[in-house]
Amino acid sequence: MTEPAPAPPTIGQAGLTDTTVEAGLEIKVRSQWDYARRRFLRHRLAMGGLICLIIIFGAGIFANYVAPYTYDGIDLNNILAAPTTAGHHFFGTDEIGRDYFSRVIYGIRTSEEVGVLVAVLSSLIGLVVGAVAGYYSGWLDNILMRITDLTLTLPFLAILLTAAALLGTGSQWRVTFILAALFWTSIARVVRGIFLSLREKEYVEAAKAAGAGDTRIMFRHILPNTLGPIVVSGTLAVATAILVEAALSFLGFGIKPPTPSLGVLVAGGETNPQQWWLTVFPGLTIVLIVLCVNFVGDGLRDALDPTQRRVRA
Amino acid sequence: MPDPILSIRDLVVEFKTDDGIVHAVDDISYDVYPGETLGIVGESGSGKSVSTLSILGLIPQPPGRIAGGTAMFKGRDLIKMKKKELQHFRGDEVAMIFQDPMTSLNPVLKVGFQLSEAIHTHYPKEPMDTVKARVIELLRLVGVPNPDTRYEAYPHEFSGGMRQRAMIAMAIANSPSLLIADEPSTALDVTIQAQVLEVLKTVQEATNAATILITHDLGIVAEMCERVLVMYAGKIVESGDVHTIFRSPRHPYTIGLMDSLPKLTEDEEWLRPIPGAPPSLINRPSGCSFHPRCFQSQGRLQCREEVPALRGVEGSEHLAACHFSDELIGRTSKFSAPVAGGAA
Amino acid sequence: MLTYIVRRILYSIPVLIVSTFLSFTFVSLAGNPTSLLRSNPRFSPLTLHHIMLQQHLNRSIPVRYWFWVEDIFTHKLGISLSTLQPIWPDIVRTMGHTAQVIIISEVLALILGVAVGIFSAIKQYSFFDYVFTSISFLGFAMPTFWLALLLQILFVDIYLKWNVRIFYTSGLNSPGQGTWSLDRLQHIALPIMTLCIISFALYSRYMRASMLDVINTDYVRTARAKGLSEWHVIMRHVFRNALIPIVTIAALNFGGLLGGAIVTETVFTLDGIGYYFFQKLGALDLYAVMAYLLITSVAIIVFNLIADILYGFLDPRIRYD
Numbered sequence: 001m002t003e004p005a006p007a008p009p010t011i012g013q014a015g016l017t018d019t020t021v022e023a024g025l026e027i028k029v030r031s032q033w034d035y036a037r038r039r040f041l042r043h044r045l046a047m048g049g050l051i052c053l054i055i056i057f058g059a060g061i062f063a064n065y066v067a068p069y070t071y072d073g074i075d076l077n078n079i080l081a082a083p084t085t086a087g088h089h090f091f092g093t094d095e096i097g098r099d100y101f102s103r104v105i106y107g108i109r110t111s112e113e114v115g116v117l118v119a120v121l122s123s124l125i126g127l128v129v130g131a132v133a134g135y136y137s138g139w140l141d142n143i144l145m146r147i148t149d150l151t152l153t154l155p156f157l158a159i160l161l162t163a164a165a166l167l168g169t170g171s172q173w174r175v176t177f178i179l180a181a182l183f184w185t186s187i188a189r190v191v192r193g194i195f196l197s198l199r200e201k202e203y204v205e206a207a208k209a210a211g212a213g214d215t216r217i218m219f220r221h222i223l224p225n226t227l228g229p230i231v232v233s234g235t236l237a238v239a240t241a242i243l244v245e246a247a248l249s250f251l252g253f254g255i256k257p258p259t260p261s262l263g264v265l266v267a268g269g270e271t272n273p274q275q276w277w278l279t280v281f282p283g284l285t286i287v288l289i290v291l292c293v294n295f296v297g298d299g300l301r302d303a304l305d306p307t308q309r310r311v312r313a
Numbered sequence: 314m315p316d317p318i319l320s321i322r323d324l325v326v327e328f329k330t331d332d333g334i335v336h337a338v339d340d341i342s343y344d345v346y347p348g349e350t351l352g353i354v355g356e357s358g359s360g361k362s363v364s365t366l367s368i369l370g371l372i373p374q375p376p377g378r379i380a381g382g383t384a385m386f387k388g389r390d391l392i393k394m395k396k397k398e399l400q401h402f403r404g405d406e407v408a409m410i411f412q413d414p415m416t417s418l419n420p421v422l423k424v425g426f427q428l429s430e431a432i433h434t435h436y437p438k439e440p441m442d443t444v445k446a447r448v449i450e451l452l453r454l455v456g457v458p459n460p461d462t463r464y465e466a467y468p469h470e471f472s473g474g475m476r477q478r479a480m481i482a483m484a485i486a487n488s489p490s491l492l493i494a495d496e497p498s499t500a501l502d503v504t505i506q507a508q509v510l511e512v513l514k515t516v517q518e519a520t521n522a523a524t525i526l527i528t529h530d531l532g533i534v535a536e537m538c539e540r541v542l543v544m545y546a547g548k549i550v551e552s553g554d555v556h557t558i559f560r561s562p563r564h565p566y567t568i569g570l571m572d573s574l575p576k577l578t579e580d581e582e583w584l585r586p587i588p589g590a591p592p593s594l595i596n597r598p599s600g601c602s603f604h605p606r607c608f609q610s611q612g613r614l615q616c617r618e619e620v621p622a623l624r625g626v627e628g629s630e631h632l633a634a635c636h637f638s639d640e641l642i643g644r645t646s647k648f649s650a651p652v653a654g655g656a657a
Numbered sequence: 658m659l660t661y662i663v664r665r666i667l668y669s670i671p672v673l674i675v676s677t678f679l680s681f682t683f684v685s686l687a688g689n690p691t692s693l694l695r696s697n698p699r700f701s702p703l704t705l706h707h708i709m710l711q712q713h714l715n716r717s718i719p720v721r722y723w724f725w726v727e728d729i730f731t732h733k734l735g736i737s738l739s740t741l742q743p744i745w746p747d748i749v750r751t752m753g754h755t756a757q758v759i760i761i762s763e764v765l766a767l768i769l770g771v772a773v774g775i776f777s778a779i780k781q782y783s784f785f786d787y788v789f790t791s792i793s794f795l796g797f798a799m800p801t802f803w804l805a806l807l808l809q810i811l812f813v814d815i816y817l818k819w820n821v822r823i824f825y826t827s828g829l830n831s832p833g834q835g836t837w838s839l840d841r842l843q844h845i846a847l848p849i850m851t852l853c854i855i856s857f858a859l860y861s862r863y864m865r866a867s868m869l870d871v872i873n874t875d876y877v878r879t880a881r882a883k884g885l886s887e888w889h890v891i892m893r894h895v896f897r898n899a900l901i902p903i904v905t906i907a908a909l910n911f912g913g914l915l916g917g918a919i920v921t922e923t924v925f926t927l928d929g930i931g932y933y934f935f936q937k938l939g940a941l942d943l944y945a946v947m948a949y950l951l952i953t954s955v956a957i958i959v960f961n962l963i964a965d966i967l968y969g970f971l972d973p974r975i976r977y978d
Contacts, residue, residue, distance in 0.1 A: 021960070152909070153676055153961065156951040157916025158934060162946060164685035165938050243800050247920060250802045251935065266803055273810045274817075283803035290798035308744075371881060373873075396887070404884030411882075416875040419894050420900075421972055431883045467973045468966075483883070 036228075039303040046299020049292035052070040056087050056289055060108035067102035072258055074098060083277050094268055103177040104282050110243045110255065111289065118241035121180035123234040126187025127226070133188070134195025135218055144192065148185045156182070160244065164253040172255050175248060179241055187233045191226050198222045228304030235297040239290045246286055262286050317344035318523050319491055324382035324392075326360070326367045329375075333595040337363040340382075345491065350517065350524040352538030352555070354531065354570070358591050360547040361527045365493045368392060369407060370399045386491070392573035405435045408484035412496040414476035418468040424479055426466030428452070431486045451482040455512050460565065474505035478512055485516050492522045496532070510537060531570060535559060543567050546592050546602035549623055553631035563626045563633035563641050565609040601636070609637055658969060665965045669958050676958075680950045681722050684943055729951070744948045747933060752952065754829060755918050755929035757836070763851040763914065766856035767907065773857075775866020775896065778872065789861060796858020797870040801917045805851045805924040812847065827926040848921040855917060856910060863906050874898075901971050908964035915953050 038047060042251035059066045083092040083100075091100035121181030133144040163178045198204065199222070207217050242262075249263030257264060262282040269279030338360040345351050350651040353361045366372050368384040368391045384391040386407065391399065403409075411417045419427060433439065445464065452460035455478040468476060477497060484492060494513060498506035510533065517524055526622035528535055534541055534555065541552040541558050543566065551564040562568045569587040589606040592598055598605055604616040615636050623634045635641070698873075777786040788801070809826045816822050825831075825844040834840035871877060872895055880894045881887075919931035929947060937945035969975055 036721070053889075149670065150676055151680070152912070153672060153954060153957050154680070154912070155915045155950070155957060156912050157919055158950060158953060159680075161919070161935075162684060162940060162950070163687070165941065166684065239798075246800050247802055247916075250800075251920070251923060253938070263802075266800075266806060269810075270806060273813045276810060276814075279806050279810060283800065283807070286800055286803065287795070287798045291794060294794065294797060326926050369882065373876060400884045400886055402884070409882045411879060413875060417879045418897070419876040419880070420974055421898055422894075430880075434884050434886075434889070445937070480879075483879075507954060603872055 036303040040299050043299035043302055045295045049295030053292040056108060057112050059105050060112045061107045064103045067105045069099040069102040080275050089282045094278060101266060102286040103260050104285055106260040107265055107282060110172060110259060112263045114245045115238040117176050118179045118183060119234045119237040121188055122183035122237060123230055125184040127191050127230060130191025131186035131195050131218060134192035135199055148189050151185045161253050164248055172259055175245060175254050183237055190229050190233055194226045195222055199224055231304060232297055232301045235300055239293040260302060315347060318347045319345040320385040322383050324364060325380040326363055327380050328377050335594045336547050341549050343542055345523050345525060347523050348521050350526055350538045352534040352541045353544060354529045354534055354541060355544035356529060356591050361544050362495050365525060369403055374524060401539040404431055405487045406489055406490040407491045410480050410484045410494040410497050413500045414473055415482055418476060419479055421469055424466055424468055428483050431483045435487055451486055455482045473501050474508055477509050481512055481516055485520050488520050489522050492524045494641045495527045546597060551632045557631050563638040564635045566603050661969050662966055665962055669962055673958055676954050677951050678722055681947055682718055684947050685718055699769050718891045744945050748948055748952060751928055751930040751933045755931060758845050758848050759914060759918055762852040766853045766860055770857045770860025771864050773861040775868055777865045778868030793858040793862040796855055801855055802920045805921050808847045808851060809924060829928050851921050852917050859910060864903055867902045871895045871899045904964050908961050911960045912957050
């Protein structure tokens with residue numbers, strides 16, 4: 001005894017009736033961002049880091065309003081004063097009486113400008129180069145791979161120092177460009193990997209069969225999948241850029257006075273070892289910024305790329 | 314009927330997750346008799362693997378937890394055993410074969426070494442030569458060509474089917490009384506699947522071990538097993554001997570499983586999958602877990618409110634957990650013709 | 658295995674050539690030795706002319722590169738433009754000092770990092786784990802120069818307050834002391850500590866992650882199912898497999914370590930190759946700078962080679978590539 005033949009299956013209407021890849025992609029992307037946002041918000045360290053970062057970077061952006069003094073206001077009556085609440089010298093003063101708190105805040109502004117700009121620039125360059133190399137493959141890809149391999153064998157800091165020494169130190173913008181010129185390689189690598197693997201996917205084949213051109217495929221289908229890793233790499237690049245710029249400035253080959261930079265401030269502490277606040281505060285600020293950026297980067301990685309190997313607590 | 318070699322009673326296994334407690338195994342009880350092959354069938358997430366992994370202490374214990382039950386093996390309760398004691402049984406009296414041979418062997422150690430390790434751990438006094446000879450013999454038994462050279466090879470030099478044979482050899486190295494095969498052929502090509510199942514049969518004949526064969530493939534069950542358990546959402550919904558179950562299933566899920574297989578000898582217009590999706594193990598449906606997808610339930614109150622008990626159908630060894638299993642009398646599945654082959 | 662090693666070596670040679678050529682070109686173009694020499698008041702026009710001929714500065718860059726390579730093999734590495742002395746002896750001397758500091762701190766960092774990583778993974782989420790994970794995060798965020806400076810200030814303070822010298826805060830030796838004396842150790846203790854802490858943070862974090870990855874693999878489950886004791890599972894199956902990525906991490910970190918050496922040697926005024934580079938760069942002494950870049954490139958490539966070989970030793974899968 002058998003029962004009457006049932007009606008045709010009614011699974012997933014969307015899957016059966018959607019003929020355009022576009023519509024499918026759109027729905028997918030929307031829910032992905034939602035899900036990612038929820039994952040990020042649950043990550044307590046990342047949220048804490050984000051809040052802290054907003055406060056610190058906000059202080060930098062609005063330095064003119066937050067800092068009690070200008071960064072070069074000399075007050076020879078008050079040199080090398082220890083931190084105190086009197087006169088709002090929370091971080092003390094340096095050897096020519098400038099308020100250290102203000103200098104640190106302006107230093108934050110410089111650091112964030114350099115960090116963010118380097119990250120954005122290198123991400124853009126890395127994205128373009130990586131996309132072209134990964135998608136078109138062939139000799140272009142080969143050259144790119146050789147270049148990135150080479151950058152791995154060069155002593156990083158030494159090359160930067162050399163570049164900075166020869167191409168002109170002192171200017172914040174020159175340092176930014178030099179850094180960006182070396183950072184893009186790692187992002188390009190990641191992007192290239194993604195384009196290379198996704199190029200072979202079925203939906204790309206389908207799009208081609210439907211007549212989509214190369215640019216369209218790259219933009220519409222593959223690019224959205226790279227945004228996650230790029231955002232993560234870019235965020236972590238901010239931290240690395242800030243650290244490297246500070247090192248360059250500390251050694252005297254990066255940003256030079258009068259532009260305040262946290263690295264320069266720490267260098268000032270070298271000549272006055274007794275005045276611990278000259279070294280501690282700017283360094284602590286760097287540590288705090290980098291720590292927060294790393295937490296946020298970790299949180300973003302969890303949210304946007306959970307398949308990637310996580311190196312976190 | 315001789316005494317069962319393994320008796321599981323009221324086993325409950327839970328996993329603690331961020332979203333809630335996952336009830337992976339919910340109060341199951343079954344026996345395994347010496348020398349027999351018992352099949353456990355179910356979808357992914359039905360709890361079929363977890364039930365066996367948990368009694369061997371192989372589930373990660375921080376998120377996982379055996380919340381209750383006993384597992385009597387040769388008079389000892391595996392669940393109450395201390396870790397060190399359990400280690401004595403694992404690989405010696407009770408052995409396991411896992412699903413994915415590509416990842417189940419350590420890639421940096423030689424295959425021969427890993428097999429010898431299985432023996433040496435339990436019989437440390439045996440000289441290495443004896444152990445090596447036995448390993449080579451085992452490899453020959455499972456059909457690995459040139460076993461003496463293959464002894465020195467690394468896993469990545471083996472093909473998938475070959476690796477699974479080595480895994481089987483490793484499992485029977487100490488002549489276990491109970492063999493648990495967790496989807497041993499799922500990760501392999503169909504033709505290799507057949508070969509591996511042949512090897513499994515050979516090995517059973519050689520050692521006369523009781524075997525629990527976990528699979529989602531009814532075809533394998535028909536070919537290899539004497540008795541079958543059908544699991545759904547952490548519970549056993551039907552159990553009995555293989556002929557009876559295939560001939561007259563008494564649970565809507567079992568019927569649905571069988572109906573969803575395409576029949577080769579007839580024309581069919583539509584495939585008939587079971588509608589809907591397996592339930593979340595965190596928030597299971599009230600009453601019978603299967604009722605949202607059940608064609609027999611038709612929304613009846615009892616199905617929605619009362620969890621059906623596993624009761625004997627017509628008082629026999631054939632058990633089914635459905636309030637209305639009587640209504641399924643006379644309803645045969647597609648496999649009303651005698652099952653070909655069957656288990657020895 | 659041997660073919661693998663030989664292949665890796667052969668592959669490194671063109672990389673070395675291209676890398677040094679690029680450095681040379683970049684430095685020569687950006688630096689322009691000719692104009693730098695001209696602007697140096699110490700040289701008379703005759704000396705200038707002489708130097709230019711000797712250094713082939715009137716020829717094209719590829720030619721100059723060729724002569725420079727020649728110079729390397731005749732052990733001259735050229736003449737320092739600022740001191741007019743041969744570069745080679747300086748490099749040899751400073752290289753040894755840097756090597757001493759770097760090797761000790763790297764070995765320490767690896768041993769400690771691996772040990773802590775293993776323990777943190779086994780006792781995940783324990784107090785020990787949380788403490789060391791926090792230390793790792795801090796280590797990641799701390800600039801090397803700041804840590805070095807803090808240590809220096811700390812021990813200067815201790816000396817000034819209590820008049821006891823635990824560690825020296827500058828220089829390699831007190832006068833008359835040898836390379837392996839207690840005095841030397843006291844001098845290099847702080848730079849070693851600095852580099853070690855930074856590297857330790859990296860290795861412990863990655864080792865922990867690697868251990869956790871491996872502990873959750875199928876083959877470890879198989880090992881347990883065979884009845885191996887937990888100790889054997891960890892030692893035989895988990896540890897070696899978890900160590901494999903660390904080799905790569907250490908190799909990638911080496912370049913950063915050299916950069917860290919520049920910083921620590923500058924802060925602690927050590928006569929190492931990093932400090933040498935720093936000084937020569939400040940003086941825009943191009944040939945000395947290029948010599949440094951060459952030496953460090955070679956060091957990095959050699960180190961990567963060693964890491965590759967070690968990797969092949971640990972992981973049989975890649976030997977037959």
